[in-house]
Amino acid sequence: xxxxxxxxxxxxxxxxxxxxxxxxxxxxxxxxxxxxxxxxxxxxxxxxxxxxxxxxxxxxxxxxxxxxxxxxxxxxxxxxxxxxxxxxxxxxxxxxxxxxxxxxxxxxxxxxxxxxxxxxxxxxxxxxxxxxxxxxxxxxxxxxxxxxxxxxxxxxxxxxxxxxxxxxxxxxxxxxxxxxxxxxxxxxxxxxxxxxxxxxxxxxxxxxxxxxxxxxxxxxxxxxxxxxxxxxxxxxxxxxxxxxxxxxxxxxxxxxxxxxxxxxxxxxxxxxxxxxxxxxxxxxxxxxxxxxxxxxxxxxxxxxxxxxxxxxxxxxxxxxxxxxxxxxxxxxxxxxxxxxxxxxxxxxxxxxxxxxxxxxxxxxxxxxxxxxxxxxxxxxxxxxxxxxxxxxxxxxxxxxxxxxxxxxxxxxxxxxxxxxxxxxxxxxxxxxxxxxxxxxxxxxxxxxxxxxxxxxxxxxxxxxxxxxxxxxxxxxxxxxxxxxxxxxxxxxxxxxxxxxxxxxxxxxx
Amino acid sequence: xxxxxxxxxxxxxxxxxxxxxxxxxxxxxxxxxxxxxxxxxxxxxxxxxxxxxxxxxxxxxxxxxxxxxxxxxxxxxxxxxxxxxxxxxxxxxxxxxxxxxxxxxxxxxxxxxxxxxxxxxxxxxxxxxxxxxxxxxxxxxxxxxxxxxxxxxxx
Numbered sequence: 120x121x122x123x124x125x126x127x128x129x130x131x132x133x134x135x136x137x138x139x140x141x142x143x144x145x146x147x148x149x150x151x152x153x154x155x156x157x158x159x160x161x162x163x164x165x166x167x168x169x170x171x172x173x174x175x176x177x178x179x180x181x182x183x184x185x186x187x188x189x190x191x192x193x194x195x196x197x198x199x200x201x202x203x204x205x206x207x208x209x210x211x212x213x214x215x216x217x218x219x220x221x222x223x224x225x226x227x228x229x230x231x232x233x234x235x236x237x238x239x240x241x242x243x244x245x246x247x248x249x250x251x252x253x254x255x256x257x258x259x260x261x262x263x264x265x266x267x268x269x270x271x272x273x274x275x276x277x278x279x280x281x282x283x284x285x286x287x288x289x290x291x292x293x294x295x296x297x298x299x300x301x302x303x304x305x306x307x308x309x310x311x312x313x314x315x316x317x318x319x320x321x322x323x324x325x326x327x328x329x330x331x332x333x334x335x336x337x338x339x340x341x342x343x344x345x346x347x348x349x350x351x352x353x354x355x356x357x358x359x360x361x362x363x364x365x366x367x368x369x370x371x372x373x374x375x376x377x378x379x380x381x382x383x384x385x386x387x388x389x390x391x392x393x394x395x396x397x398x399x400x401x402x403x404x405x406x407x408x409x410x411x412x413x414x415x416x417x418x419x420x421x422x423x424x425x426x427x428x429x430x431x432x433x434x435x436x437x438x439x440x441x442x443x444x445x446x447x448x449x450x451x452x453x454x455x456x457x458x459x460x461x462x463x464x465x466x467x468x469x470x471x472x473x474x475x476x477x478x479x480x481x482x483x484x485x486x487x488x489x490x491x492x493x494x495x496x497x498x499x500x501x502x503x504x505x506x507x508x509x510x511x512x513x514x515x516x517x518x519x520x521x522x523x524x525x526x527x528x529x530x531x532x533x534x535x536x537x538x539x540x541x542x543x544x545x546x547x548x549x550x551x552x553x554x555x556x557x558x559x560x561x562x563x564x565x566x567x568x569x570x571x572x573x574x575x576x577x578x579x580x581x582x583x584x585x586x587x588x589x590x591x592x593x594x595x596x597x598x599x600x601x602x603x604x605x606x607x608x609x610x611x612x613x614x615x616x617x618x619x620x621x622x623x624x625x626x627x628x
Numbered sequence: 629x630x631x632x633x634x635x636x637x638x639x640x641x642x643x644x645x646x647x648x649x650x651x652x653x654x655x656x657x658x659x660x661x662x663x664x665x666x667x668x669x670x671x672x673x674x675x676x677x678x679x680x681x682x683x684x685x686x687x688x689x690x691x692x693x694x695x696x697x698x699x700x701x702x703x704x705x706x707x708x709x710x711x712x713x714x715x716x717x718x719x720x721x722x723x724x725x726x727x728x729x730x731x732x733x734x735x736x737x738x739x740x741x742x743x744x745x746x747x748x749x750x751x752x753x754x755x756x757x758x759x760x761x762x763x764x765x766x767x768x769x770x771x772x773x774x775x776x777x778x779x780x781x782x783x
Contacts, residue, residue, distance in 0.1 A: 146664070151654055154664040154688035158695050158709055158737060167705035 126183055128176045134169035135162075188313050192305055200312040207308055208337040212243070212261020213268040213299030214374055217276055219251045220286035226250035227282050229257060234279035235289060241268050243276060243296070256292045261299055266363050268299035297372045298338045300360065307340060307361070318552060323388065325354075325551035332356050332396070335383035338371050341558060345538050348548035348609050349395055355548065356384055356396040357535050357613050365478060367530070367617045371398040399535045400612040402603060403475075403619035404562055404589050405511070406526070407436075407443035408570060409626040411580035412516055425517055425578045432514030432625045433468045433485075434459035442586035442595045443622055446510040447494065452502035453483075457512050460492050469515035470497075473523050475619045476505045480520050511622035518575050519623065525573030526621050529566050534558030535613040536603030544609065562587045562594075562601040562616060570623075585624055589616060651678055654685030665691035670782070673698065689743050689767050690779065696734040697763060697781050710734060713783070719759065724751040731763045731783075744768055747778070 129137070139155040139162065146153040155161045185195040197207060217235065221227055231248040241263040251257055259276075261268035270276075274291045281287040303311075311333065320327035325344040332342030338360045345355030358380055359369040371380070381396045388394060414422025417430035434444035434457060441460060448456040463470075468485040483499030490496040503510075516522075537550055537560075552558060559565050567582040583597045592601050603614035654663050657678065663685035667676040676684040686694075699710030711734035716726045728749040738744050747764040754760060763781045770777040 146654075149653065151662060152664045154691060156688070156692065156741070157706070158692045159688070160666060160668070160691065160695060163695070163704050163706050163709065170705055 126180055128180050129173070131166070131169045131173045134172050134176075135165040138165040138168055188309065188316060191309075196305055196309060196312075200308055203312060203315050205308065205312045205315055207303045208334075210264035210302040211298065211300050211337045212264045213270065213296040214246075214258070214260045214372065215270070215294055215296035216256035216258050216292035217289035218292045219253060219255050219257050220289060221251075221253045221282065221284050222286075223253070223284040226252045227285065229282060233282075234262070235259060235276040236279060237268075237270065237274065237276050239267065242279075243268070257289075259296070261296070264299065265301045266299050268296065269363070269366070270296040294372070298336075298360065298375045300337045302337065310341075314552070314557070317556070323392065328354050328356060328384070328388065328394065329551070331387045332358050332380060332384050335380045336371075336375055338375050339380060341534065343534055343558070343613075344551045345548040345609070346551065348538050348544055349393070352392050354388075354392060354394040355538050355609060356394050357399060357550075358396065359399050359535065359615060362527075362531050362617065367478075367527075368401050369399050369535075369615050369617060370401055370612075395610055397610070397612045399615040400606070401617045402589050402614045404530075404601070404616040405509075405587070405620040406562060406566060406584065406618070407511060407513075407586035407620075407622045407624060408522075408526075408567065409438060409583045409585045410516075410522075410570070410623050411582075411626050413578055425576055427625060428469050428515040428517060429464075429467060431464065431468075432516075433461065433463040433470065434512060434514065434624070435461060435627070436585060436624050438585060438596075438624075438627050443624065444512050445620075446506060446508050446512060448496075449506055449508060450496070452504055452506055453500075454487075454496065454498045455503075455506055456490065456494050456496050458493050459495055459512075462492075462495065463488055463497060470499070471513050471515050471519050471622075472503050472506060472510055473519075473621045474503075474505055475510075475621075478527070480523055482515050482519070509620065511620040513622035513624055516623065518578065521573050521575050522570050522579075522623055523621060525569040526566060527618060528573075529569035530616065530618045532558060532565075533616055534560050535615040536560045537605065538609045538613055540605055548609075550613075560603055560615065562589070581626075583626065651680045651682055653682050655682070656685050656687075661685075664688050667691075668694055668698075670694065670698070687767070687776075689738070689769055690781075692738050693735055693744065693763070693765060693779070693781050696738060697731060697783050699734075701734070711783075713761075719753055719756065723753070723759070724749075727751045727759070727761050731761065735763070735765070742768060 142161050143153045143155050153161060184190040188199060191199055229245050229251050231245050233245045235243045243259045244262050246258040246260055270291045272291050272293055272295045276289045276291065278287055278289060318326040320330040325346050328344045329342040333339050339358045340361040341359055343357040347353055348355035358371055360371050362369060376398055384394050384396050412426025413424060415427050415430045416422060416424050419430065436442050436444060444457050444459045446455045447458050463485045465485055465488055469482060472481045474481060481501065481503045483501035483503060485497050486500050487498035488495055538548060539545065554560050570582040571579045587594045587601045589601055591604050594601050603616060606613050652662055654666060656663055665686050665688045667684040667686040668691060669676050678684050696709065697711060700714055701710035701712045703710060711730045713730045731749050732746055735744065735746065739746060744765045744767055747766055750762045752760045761783050765779055767777045767779055
């Protein structure tokens with residue numbers, strides 16, 4: 120029996136020549152030496168035949184890719200996933216409250232469905248009809264859907280029909296408007312489909328419970344399950360949301376958790392089971408990487424370029440006593456103190472900072488430097504908006520944005536840690552999917568791999584850890600792991616790492 | 629083999645026998661020689677079929693030259709096959725040179741293959757806007773004293 124390992128697709132010339140060989144061989148059998156040389160009628164016919172056939176053969180590859188879950192896209196992805204019961208989740212609007220600001224002395228009746236709009240024209244509506252007094256919070260949800268409906272506390276909405284005596288503006292209350300989520304993108308849908316294939320959900324197993332939790336709300340990008348964590352018949356269910364471009368939190372709001380997810384999970388499981396559904400607790404993680412990048416042409420000895428921008432990248436931790444360089448004092452957005460051991464070169468040294476608030480990569484050139492070793496005060500030509508003590512300052516490199524994006528993408532695919540270290544509970548109750556199968560929870564090799572894989576020109580010869588910390592555990596150098604701390608009890612939210620300070624330094628030679 | 633009571637094994641009824649074709653495939657009607665190329669009528673641009681339904685033949689080199697001269701460049705599946713006579717828009721003073729270049733360029737790959745040599749191009753302007761051209765060439769696959777070696781292809 121033959122085994123087909125790969126689809127062979129021929130080019131136009133190969134098809135034509137195969138065809139011409141058949142003609143030549145067929146006529147040769149009756150004693151005719153057919154003329155199949157270039158320019159003959161057979162040759163022209165063969166070329167025309169090959170031009171048509173090559174399209175069909177190439178389409179064979181495309182079709183083969185379309186039926187594989189890891190390479191399909193578009194309608195084929197939706198169709199394939201739906202075959203296994205995995206469908207796209209639609210976008211949802213955010214939810215939260217606004218503060219009612221009115222000059223009326225008593226209460227004013229606000230009707231469910233009354234509309235507010237934000238500065239971008241997105242629409243929200245009041246959830247519950249009732250009498251509201253000045254300063255009271257009014258629950259609202261987004262009529263418009265998507266991540267764009269999320270708002271920070273203090274943002275301004277406006278009443279479409281302002282209630283009598285009320286201010287036309289309504290400020291977003293404490294907690295903000297949260298959990299507005301875009302519809303599943305292709306990669307999210309693909310990940311859910313592959314997860315179903317790898318770990319088929321059935322009969323109330325961990326995978327089945329996870330699928331139920333993920334179906335409950337589009338806010339849930341992934342659910343993790345700890346079987347029998349609290350004893351027989353119990354499930355620990357941990358739900359996380361996807362980080363957005365501007366907010367890396369993985370926590371789902373209490374309102375969505377208790378109002379939507381918990382009842383949905385409970386209602387879809389047999390009555391003799393007890394799911395304990397929580398979201399996660401964000402833990403800020405700081406990671407400093409050491410990269411082996413090409414040296415700049417201005418280095419001594421000169422390098423090929425494409426890596427570090429300066430010949431002498433600054434700051435330069437020695438990777439023995441110092442592992443990263445941080446801001447220890449801030450004078451202004453252009454002037455701050457860095458705990459570097461060596462001097463930068465004025466008007467030459469370029470430094471980077473990846474902001475953990477707006478997730479923007481800032482690059483500036485040092486224009487003035489004062490101070491002493493371990494406390495150099497640098498002045499930059501570019502304001503680093505939002506710089507604060509603890510920020511990592513690192514040397515500029517050609518593809519810094521690609522490295523930062525890769526690390527953020529890798530954090531996006533991280534999951535929460537374990538519920539407990541109790542070995543009796545962990546016999547069954549370790550987290551599913553296990554971190555080795557996906558959604559790792561340690562600050563480990565998946566981060567360095569992401570950086571090397573993301574290098575646009577394969578310029579990262581190697582990536583290693585210089586410094587990792589979550590505030591509780593600090594590891595310097597490549598060895599060791601940083602694992603999320605355990606929650607106080609198995610009923611508490613498990614901890615998940617979210618990115619904060621990210622930096623990249625030259626590995627000393 | 630016939631099964632008793634069921635007739636011949638070819639279906640219902642009595643099978644008929646097709647007449648055996650006479651002649652031969654790809655045969656040159658003038659010389660009776662069998663060639664490797666199908667004969668193309670220079671007027672109709674179609675294959676020539678003999679009385680028995682077989683394709684008549686022509687010399688391989690003759691067909692190569694005919695295909696090169698009769699095809700508009702870029703109009704067939706082989707994009708670089710053919711001549712560019714249609715690009716000559718008017719009969720100007722260098723008309724003969726343009727036609728010569730177009731025809732010699734069209735058969736260049738046959739010349740490079742060592743199959744023919746171009747003897748010359750005869751251009752005759754019949755009346756304003758109408759011209760005939762004849763490509764004179766020698767078939768190098770035949771002996772120099774072979775009467776068929778000197779050929780011409782008209783367009």
